[in-house]
Amino acid sequence: MKTNRFVKTLFFGGFFFLGFASLNTAEAQRRQPYDRIENRFDRREDVKDRREDVRDRREDIRDRREDVRDARHHGGILDRIEDIYDRREDVRDRKEDVRDRREDIRDRREDRRDRRF
Incomplete structure (x- = not known):
């Protein structure tokens, strides 16, 4: 008796797990094209951010050089x-x-x- 209950519990648990997993997989597959688009936009933003960081670093270097010149001259x-x-x-x-x-x-x-x- 206890064995049958254990098997039934295992069967129902496996069934629910399988249903949950398949729903999640279906949802993930349905969202995949949108994820690709979002990834594309994210990558573009990352590239823009990196370029902006490079620009900021160059500006900082220029500003430091100007500060040195100003300190010498003024x-x-x-x-x-x-x-x-x-x-x-x-x-x-x-x-x-x-x-x-x-x-x-x-x-x-x-x-x-x-x-x-």
Whole structure:
């Protein structure tokens, strides 16, 4: 008796499992063309995302390079060096101006002397 019950339970369980599996398989086969289309769209989106990531990485690299340049130029090392050279040049120009003024004064004196004699 117990054996018959066990066999019946096994038979009904197997039957329900088979029905459930076949329904799932049929549903999966019915959905397959749509899955292909969705996969196609997903792949396109993945490609677009990868390209966008590459673009973003390149932009980040460019931005970092610009930041380095800006740090050197705007208030950075190169600006300080240029300021030093500009100051030295200004000092040279001032010394030349003083020299020129002294020479002009000498020339005027000599011209006056020459006019007297």
